[in-house]
Amino acid sequence: MTDTSAEQKTTVSMTVDGRAVEAVPGEMIIAAAERAGTYIPRFCYHPRMRSVGMCRMCLVEVVGPRGPQLQPACYVPVAEGQEVITDSPAVKKAQDGVLELLLINHPLDCPVCDRGGECPLQDQTLTFGPGETRFVEEKRHWEKPIPLSSLVLLDRERCIQCDRCTRFADEIAGDPLIDFVGRGDHTEINTFPDQPFASYFSGNVVQLCPVGALTAEPYRFKARPWDLEQVESTCTSCSVGCRVAVQSSGNRITRRLGIDADPVNQGWLCDKGRFDYEAVNGDDRLRAPLSRSGDTLGETTWGEALGKAADALAGARDRHGPASIAVLGGARLTNEDAYAWSKLARVVLGTDNVDCQLADGLPAEVVLGLPHATIDEACEADTVVLLTADVKEELPVLYLRLRGAAVAGATNLVELSATTTGLTRYATTSVRYRPGEAAEAARQLVAGGAVTGDKVVCVLGRPSLAEQPDSVIEAAGVLLDAVPGIRFLSGLRRANVHGALDMGLAPGLLPGRVAAADDGGWFAGAWGTLPETEGLGAAGILEAAAAGRIQALVLLGADPLADVPDRDLAQRALAGAGFVLALDGHLTASSRQADVVLPVVLHHEKPGTATNLEGRVTRLGQKITPPGSSRPDWMVAVELASRLGGDLGLETLDQITDEIATLAPAYEGITRAALAAAHDGLLAGRDDASAHEAPPTMSSAEHPEVHAAAALGETDIVASEPIAVRETPEPAAAKPPTLRHRPAGRTATPPATDSYSLRLVSSRALYDEGTLVQHSPSLAHLGRGAAVRVNPAELERLGVTDGAQVRVSSSRASLTLLVAVDEGVPRGVAALDYNQAGPGAADLIDIATAVTDVRVETV
Amino acid sequence: MARLNPTNIERAREVIARYPQPRSAMIPLLHLAQEQDGHITDDAKAHIAELVGVMPAEVHGVSTFYEMFKHEDVGRYLVGVCTNLSCMLLGADELLAHAEDKLGVKVGGTTPDGSFTLEQMQCLAACGGAPCIQVNYRYFENVTPERFDGVIAALSAGTDPEGQAVPPHGTLSRVSLPHPSTDADRERPQEIHS
Amino acid sequence: MTATARTSVVFARMGDPEAHQLDRYVATDGYEALRRALAMTPEQVHETVTTAQLTGRGGAGFGTGQKWSLLANTYPRYVVINGDESEPGTFKDRQIMERDPHQVIEGALITAYAVRATRVFLYVRGEMALAQERVGQALADAYAKGYAGDNILGSGWSMDVVLHWGAGAYVVGEETALLESLEGKRAFPRIKPPYFPAAKGLYQQPTVVNNVETVATIPWIIRNSGETYAALGAGRAPGTRIMCLSGHVNRPGNYEVEAANITFRDLLFDPSLGGGIRNGNQLKAFIPGGGSAPWFFEDQLDLPLDPGPVGAEGSMLGSGAVVVMDDTTCAVRAAWNLVRFYAHESCGQCTPCREGGSWLEKIMFRIEAGEGRLEDLDLLLDVGDTIAPGPFPHASWPEKGLAASPFPYKMTTICFVGPSAVVPMHSALTRFREEFVEHINHRGCPKGSAHR
Incomplete structure (x- = not known):
């Protein structure tokens, strides 16, 4: 830490207990001391939140003009020449005293407290506190515990009023649904009566609570901390890739905690990511292969199931040609699983009909071929253009990061969307467009000068499943043309x-x-x-299956009936496919129709790697052994290959990881050793050498391929363990270039809506009918239901009241749904959350049409 | 159990306009709600949250910090006896005990007819007239048990105690206040001497 | 020293029951100072107040002119008048606001002019319904007659004054808590740094927070010059100040005195002031500057009402509230009463005050109620030491020695409310320890039970 250049001194020289410390200007004493090895006890201080100096546990003496004064180390910034004393009798007395005071009203019910054994109050009492209490009065009493929401309970007797949960709710989540209530020694934390702490991020307060006041319903009384074993992993509930600690007891996942990965989740998790491990534990997990006999699926052996599957695949390949085989899905898989299946399809099955998306995303060349941005780059950009579905609903922790950047004034959010979203209130500019007209809106946005600055990032995803993505892709092209150096952060959620x-x-x-x-x-x-011809994407595969041209359809954790935004097509495809093989952890609507279902292991049951929406590759941790005879997907691929007379040359997981690093150009340098050393993961295929040091520019975007090692500058470990940067590409014959894509051209203008129709918008809410949510009892009931949301004026036009039943009809179906008034939905548009309980958007949408127009009528 | 009525919404907007930031109007608006309903209902808190642009939990948090805000119905007259040092030295504790006897309720209680709620107050800044009481925040100083009885008797009879009008609980100032300018120039320093 | 030769600065109109009316105010030099100030430059007005050596009358006694000079050079900036008077024993600001509200408005306007403020807020305590009506009416009248609002007195200078009222929380008297309250929040005192609202105050903008009595003094200073004001009184206490006298004296009330010219003995015993202890009783103790000031006794009666000597003797003049206790007073009960107040008024933000204050209160109540233990006495001192770490220099504890001044307290808290609960406990326990022991040994208060 010592800075040797005297002229440009960038550190502050101070002393802590007489030892010289070089601190970062602006940081608080508590942080500087901790880095220098002196831990100052604390309860309210949290490095990711505003200091409030409330608990007074971190009092230290700071020597001033009037001698040493007790000051909160969390609140006093370092200063040149500052002398800090943390071990004097005065400090010890203050710490003893504060701890005694915190304990006088704190119930000593530690044996039945979830926090017992990992409690900062317990631990600090042991280290810093007095041995016994002198408090003989009656302790404060509150009713205990009370629910703050269906996920979080509060025991006010244990609360030490540190303000962490309330600060989190207000500052980080932007959901100030809990606050201090009352005053003085009767201060409590509570919600507004009848308005629960229904934040998507509520579970974070449980992790933040320095005592056992806040507990999580799914974890309460499930385990004692000292029984828990832990492994680090990455959350795969969505594509943000939050780092997590996965804890288990008795081969059941008991808890997931956020880890502070600076470039990604900074310690936070959404509640879905925190609690949907329940689905992994579920008793309804598949435990043995299933094989169809007539109308029923019955348990069978792996040998028989694999044999049946291999026969069907071989039969299709050999009798109808490789193009009669298709593989759908794969987003649930690890990179190694996906690699094995990719290789199986191309090498053994001979088909290029593979698609990990279910007609619900964007073309691969768009996702992979545009200049990539990191989350940090988005948060530091002058302008972030949002051209995706509601980030709060689909990528909650990315929402936290972007919201935080916007609130801090670090970036301007410019939103292009069909309806208001969770980020609308933080956006400096919000432009509404009618589905199908995103490109025109982007042109106007650019022309209007709303996209400013040298650093511009576009979050590009699939705003609505009720429109084809062409106009959104074209809009991305408009931005690419108009904004030099623009980078794209994928908004695909899966x-x-x-x-x-x-x-x-x-x-x-x-x-x-x-x-x-x-x-x-x-x-x-x-x-x-390699297959000679390019295969079909999801839509094409489904159409081909419906037409009877697919003899063997493999579902890699895919549930087309739920996830393909055209349920009619998905149903016809499943019915029309000759043979359906499903690999899944749970039975889904689609796998119930399969001929063979193979039970596969889920996250936390297998190691491997995953890649987030930035292209950040991280390691997954295995914490528990899978149920029954479940196997990893890659192993199924290897065995099928063998039964089909092929050989993938893959025998161990490590071998696959190594082969990816060797063969996959964007993954060069992402070796097991490098991954092990990189706490925050490694960025795959960054196209500029110094993502952080220099803002991306047109020229840097055109740099020759420089691989993941370039991104290593982001990790703390790399500095000491550099991995060589490949400076010159190998001869083209040896290694191919990575994809570049430039969306171009004009798409057809979508048809005008007649005056009676509304244009449908549909995207996902955080809690839906998805497998993980529905198999997590704590989350399953949180879906908000399928109500069609319309502008008040439309409701008035219809002459019905908020909450009434209406008929919603498209070219595909006519449904009876509840109607909800929503001022965030413009006139002429109807919004419907995707994949809620019962009939819904998937029944209305025909993916062959550019947009989906619906009529909403009284019943 | 009410949100602000149309008249009070209008008054609320005037109050909000006095401040550079709407949230500053929170305490005055809570007083307004208390004037309307005698106490502050959850509906009123939610309404105030909308008016000043915060969440209802924040209004709840603020309203429970300040002792004048009552969250349940109180009597038409809130009778507060100060028992802080100067008043205590001159018999406030005894006066409070007398008040409990006289009204037949303990501190915090409301008489069965809903007329009086008895409170123990913190220093009311009338130490020179100790012991003192307030009825709906109107002062009575140098209060003896006999004078206390007289005040209660007058209020019970519907007359002004000791000639002082006491409006119902919740009503504070009846004065209509001036409207500050909304001119943006007022945010900058003015120079009248060049 | 002659206690009777007194100059009325703030209280000049107190004898006039109609002084709150605008025409009466104008007829008695009202708004003359504002007119003169507007003819001066803001710097000249500021200089006049600095010359007057006016100090804050809220309790801390900081130099008013000096406070103004700390303002950061950004806009908007605000003047906030602290009318949340609630320190036990203090009742002067309420009287000024009720009886002479225009004087407060005039002083606030002059302050705003001097510091180039962009808006004035008058924060009046919630429980003072009459003061709110009187200040509100005065404000409406002043606007109507061109003394406030647009183009004041034809000068081209405009200033809005917003009347704001509180809702019952002692801690609002702490200036940063007051700002939080004015922002519509729970009145949690702000943690320092920044040390002064002058840097970051209301809405994080530069803000002057002045007490009602302080600004009510300013019109007189402008009319009579800073030098004239500074010549009143002596030593470190130029000018006059209002002493709020209450408790066991024959003539309780507010007295405007050239404070440094008289002694506590004058204040308590002079026939034109306190008029002596009631019923001919003996003095037991007196609080020289509001409930949070360490107690004084017979030995300190001859100290002048001057912050310097008072501070040197281990207490403060604070808000100018003198509470007199005669020898019939139970020291335990009196101290418990004050501790109860500060414990009750803790905002709950920081641990030592929230938990320690109420613990002190519980222990003291137990002793007063006859359930004390001898070990409670050391416990009280030790808990007090956690909130306001000793040594705690004190007139009641001469053998422990005295520092130059107890202010600011050493404290583990964010603001002074927590230490204020320690002070009366400490004063009573160190001076009247035998009374505590008596309570413990005789299982109760010899002078009767306490009301809770």
Whole structure:
């Protein structure tokens, strides 16, 4: 830490207990001392939140003009020449005293407290506190515990009023639904009566609570902390890739805690990511292979199930040709799983009909081929253009990061959307467009000068499942043309969809972001063979299956009936496919229709790697052993290959990781050793050498390929353990370039709506009918239901009241739904959350049409 | 159990306009709600939250910090006896005991007819007239048990005690206040001597 | 020293029951000072107040002119008048606001002019319904007659004054808590740094917070010059100040005195002031500057009402509230009464005050109620030491020695409310320890039970 250049001194020299410490200007004494090895006790201080100096546990003496004065180390910034004393009798007395005071009204019910054993109050009492209490009065009493929400309970007797939960709710989550109530020694934390702490981020307060006052319903009384074992992993509930600590007891996941990965989640998790481990524990997990006999699926052996599957695949390949086989899904898989399946499809099955997306995302070349941005780059950008679905609903922790940046004034959010979203209130500019008209809106936005600054990032996703993505892709092209140096952060939500795409689970794509057309013999050589023609994407596969042209359809954790935004097509496809093989952890609507279902292991039951929406590759941790005879997906691929007379050359997981690093261009340098050393993961395929040091510019975007090692500058470990940067590409014949894409051209203007129709918008809410949510009892009931939301004026036009039943009809179906008034929905538009209970948007949408117009009528 | 009525919404908007930031109007608006309903209802808190642009939990948190805000119905007259040092030295504790006997309720209680709620108050800044009481925040100083009885008797009879009008609980100032300018220039320093 | 030769500065109109009316105010030099100030430059007005050596009358006694000079050079900036008077024993600001509200408004306007403020807020305590009506009416009249609002007195200078009222919380008297309250929040005192609202005050903008009596003094200073004001009184206490006298004296009330010219003995015993202890009783103790000031006794009666000597003797003049206790007073009960007040008024923000204050109160009540233990006495001192770490220099504890001044207290808290609960306990326990022991040994108060 010592700065040797005297002229440009960037540190502050101070002393802590007489030892010289170099501190960072502006940081608080508590942080500087901790880095220098002196831990100052604290309860209210949290490095990710505003200091409030309330608990007074961190009092230290700071020597001033009038001698040493007790000051809160969390609140006093370091200063040149400052003398800090943390071990004097005065400090010891203050710490003893504060702890005694915190304990006088604190119930000593530690044996039945979830926090017992990992409680900062317990621990600090042991280290710093008095041995016994002198308090003989009656302790404060409150009713205990009270629910703050269906997920979080509060025991006010244990609360030490540290303000962490309330600060989190206000500052970080932006949901000030809990506050101090009352005054003085009767201060409590509470909600407004009848308005629960229904924040998507409520579970964080449980993790933040320095005592056992806040407990999580799914964890309460489930375990004692000293029985828990822990492994670090990455949350795969969505694509943000939050780092988590996964804890288990007795081979059941008991808890997931956020880890402070600075470039990603900074310690926070959404409640779905925190609690949907319940689905992994569920008693309804598949434990043995299932095989269809007539109308029923019955348990069978792996040998029989694999044999049946292999026969069907071989039969299709050999009798109808490789193009009669299709593989759908893969976003649930690890990178290694996806790589094995990508290779199986191309090398053994011979098909390029693979797609990890379910017609609910964006074309692979758009996701992979645009200049990539990191979350940090978005948060530091002059302007962030939002061209995606509601980030709060689909990528909650990205929402926290963007919201935090906007509130701090670090960036301007410019929103292009069909309806208001969770980020609308933080956006400096919000532009509403009618579905199908995003490109025009982008042109106006650019022309209006709303996209300013040298650093611009666009969060690009699939704003609505009720429109084809063409106009949104065109809008991205408009921005790319108009804004030099613009970078894109993918807004695709599905778990490891970016890893699956990177492993080539899309037609015409090969691992490491290589277009098959650019392979130049690299993979063809390494793998031995490649399909000759480009395959079908999800929509094409489904159409082909419905038309009877797919003889064997593999569902890699895919549930088309729930996830393809065209339920009619999905149903016809499943019915029309000759043979359906499903690999899944739970039975889904789709796998119930399969011929063979293979039970596979889920997250926390297997190691491997995953890639988040930034392209950040991190390691997954295995914490428990899977139920029954479940196997990893990669192993199924290897065995099927063998039964089909092929050989993937993959025998261990490590071997797959190594092969990815060797063969996949964007993953060069992302070796097991490098991953092990990188706390925050490694960025795959960054196209500029110094993402952090220099703002991305047009020229840096055009730099020749420089690989993941460039991104290592972001991790603390790298400095001491550098991995060589490949400075010159190998000869083209050896290694192909990664994908570049420039969306261009004008799409057809969508048809005008007649005056009676509303244009449908549909995207996901955090809690839906998805497998993980529905198999997590604590979350399953949180879905808000399928109500069609319309502007008040439309409601008035219809002559019905908020909450009434209406008929919603499209070219596909006519449904009876509840109607809800929503001022955030413009006139002429109807919004409907995707995949809520009962009939819904998937029944109304025809993915073959550009937009979905519906009529809303009184019943 | 009410949100602010149309008249009070209008008054609320005037109050909000006095401040550079709407949230500053929170305490005055809570007084307004208390004037309307005699205490502050949850509906009124939610309404105030809308008016000043915060969450209801924040209004709840603020309203429970300040002792004048009552969250349940109180009597038409809130009778507060100061028992802080100067008043205590001159018999306030005894006066409070007398008040409990006279009204037949303990501190915090309301008489069965809903007329009086008895409170123990913190220093009312009338130490020179100790012991003192307030009825709906109107002062009575140098109060003896006999004078206390007289005040209660007058209020019970519907007359002004000792000639002092006591409006119902919740009503504070009846004065209509001036409207500050909304001119943005007022945010900058003015120079009248060049 | 002659206690009777007194100059009325703030209280000049107190004898006039109609002084709150605008025409009466104008007829008695009212708004003349504002007119003169507007003819001066803001710097000249500021200089006049600095010359007057006026100090804050809220309790801390900081130099008013000096406070103004700390303002950061940004806009908007605000003047906030602290009319949340609630320190036990203090009742002067209420009287000024009720009886001479225009004087407060005039002083606030002059302050705003001197510091180039962009808006004035008058924060009046919630429980003072009459003061709110009187100040409100005065404000409405002043606006109507051009003394406030647009183009004041034809000068081209405009200033809005917003009347705001509180809702019952002692801690609002702490200036940063007052600002939080004025922002519509729970009145949690702000943690320092920043040390002064002058840097970051209301809405994080530069703000002057002045007490009602302080600004009510300013019109007289402008009319009579800073030098004239500074010549009143002596030593470190130029000018006059209002002493709020209450408790066991024959003539309780507010007395405006050239404070440094008289002694506590004058204040308590002079026939034109306190008029002696009631019923001919003996003095037991007196509080020289509000409930949070360490107690004084017979030995300190001849000290002048001057912050310097008072501070040197281990207490403060604070808000100018003198509470007199005669020898019939139970020291335990009197101290418990004050501790109860500060414990009750803790905002709950920081641990030592929230938990320690109420613990002190519980222990003292137990002793007063006859359930004390001898070990409670050391416990009281030790808990007090956690909130306001000793040594605690004190007139009641001469053998422990005295520092130059107890202010600011050493404290583990964010603001002074927590230490204020320690002070009366400490004063009573160190001086009247035998009374505490008597309570413990005789299982109760020899002078009768306490009301809770």
